[in-house]
Amino acid sequence: MPELPEVETIKRDLEKIILGEKFVKICVHQAGVIRQPSAKLFSQGLVGLRVKNILRRGKLLIFELSNGQALTIHLKMTGQLVYPGGSSKSRVAFYFTGGKILDFNDQRLFGELRLVDRWETLKFVQELGPEPFDLTCRVFQDMLLKKKTAIKPLLLDQKFISGIGNIYAAEILYRAKINPLRSSKTLLQNEVETLFCQTIAVLKMAIKCGGSSVDDYVRVSGENGDYARHHQVYGRQGRPCFVCKNLIQRITQGSRGTYFCPHCQR
DNA sequence: AATGGGACCTGCGCGC
């Protein structure tokens, strides 16, 4: 699922392809993914505009446009942006000057595309927690002390911290040797420091690898990201921990899967 | 206020 490292990878891939390009035509094959305004106004509104800048906020991709508006794309679970496009899988096809086609694919139709006047004022954006890379350990510790939730669902909470999803929450907690069930405010100073450092380290390494290809995620070129081979716990239930050889467990937490090593993570 | 579960979707893998 596209989390921060995957969306950042897509952002960087796209910068090389469509920065400065002008939309000449939009083909909406699945109107449901266009959340704002109507599919018709969305298409009409984009034609003639250039992509001035590409940003990422949490897991949201933002295309700043030449007239001051913005195209926002949330890939949710199965969204993809693929170039060159023009495939039959495409839910929306973006045509640019010079014949370039960018496809938005989305098997499960959870994705959300919007054309808005100001992306900063979207409710979703306003409620997002801080970017991990903008945090200091000290601020992170203060945030953790204000909550009493289990640490795993807290890391997944986009209002608490933005960009972390189910895969990286598992990998980060494993590397920090912290049990996902621990209440955030019971974490000791040194555990918070390790958690903070591992959060940054895992996300940075995952970006360097082009993200984790599990299920549908691919880079804009269609290639896989390479970080999945660094996964220590995600999807490894019943298999031995690489450190202690005890079996990785899968439990359900907040109605989604949590993978961890009960021996290494305390 | 904070937490939990269901809804939104589709394809896949499993068990019968």
Add this chain to the structure above:
DNA sequence: TGCGCGCAGGTCCCAT
């Protein structure tokens, strides 16, 4: 072999 069910998870929405 084939069918139906559960599961996958980002976010929203509602109930508790």
